[in-house]
Amino acid sequence: MSTFSLPAIFIAIPRNPVLAVGLPLALGTLSGLPTSNVVKTAWYQNLRSPPGRPPNGAFPIVWSTLYIAMGYASRLAVKALDSSLLPATQDTLRTALALYWGQLALNLLWTPLFFGLKRPGLALLDCTALTGTTVYLTTLLHEPTGGQSTWLLAPYCAWLGWATYLNAGIWWLNRDLKPSGKKY
Template sequence: MPYQLPPLLVDLPRNPVLAVGIPLALGSLSGFSTYRVVSSAWYEGLKTPPGRPPRQVFPIVWPVLYAAMGYASHLAVHAIATSLSPTAKADAEEGLALYWGQLALNVAWTPIFFGLKNRLVGLVDLTALTGAAYYMTYKLHGPTNGQTTYFLAPYCAWLTFALYLNGGVWYLNRNYELKGKGKADL
């Protein structure tokens, strides 16, 4: 078994309420500080790429995505427990390991982008997060007979959109940062 997770990381999503609640709670804690920042002159002064939704959209979309990814983790644990195929079980275990890794990257993005105001490191984090989410979706598809894909595909799509937004914000504001703000704000 190449992806031996600590038992706690398998047991927590075994309960569907905990599976959904953990990413909701972590996402809420991570996003709590953004309310003031998105109303600040710093955020309002950023140049943004076309298609940025109003900031009121984000607190609606993210809880739905967190709940969906949490339920997908529950389905992954169910696949680990019930699969008769060693390959499917290994894929589900790898997918669950990717779940915890991408959740950590997800929770880290908000303090990086909004707290540190570091759009470049945020972009690097989001790139890794998006890749991990897509690979997690791929690894869990077979063991769960595609069930997790229904929950994770919207998340992958939103992350792709977020990657476009973060990349656009970094790109459109890079010259200002290089001239006036210093490298710490990149």
């Protein structure tokens, strides 16, 4: 008998491949829409960035690809859950699916924190939690999905590591600025 319960909706959505891939892609797109306006503002233009920041045009391409990959990884997790007979593996997969939804929420929260509230420090806390959650999720899913989910989530983990570096650098280099972009 399983010891971990997850609301049925969080298992039902990834069972449908269109929803599994489409939901994170749609939510990520909606979350990122305001970004295109903020990157044109003086606040963003005047932020000092650490070396290695990709061009703004790379972000929509990379994030769309990552949202599709993470969505399909959730599909693989549910398929493994549906076929597993071992309670311990089922618990691991339910935990992984809970982490999947948690990382998606953290992911969607980052944009309003960084671009909406203009709080790179709060966004950095979110990004750090997101990265740790996603790395742990990836390790939990590796064995039950025969490594397939790792191929999908490893690029996401790498990108999150890079994003954490960029967020930390922006926070550190601009820590004397108020959200308005003026110095304290």
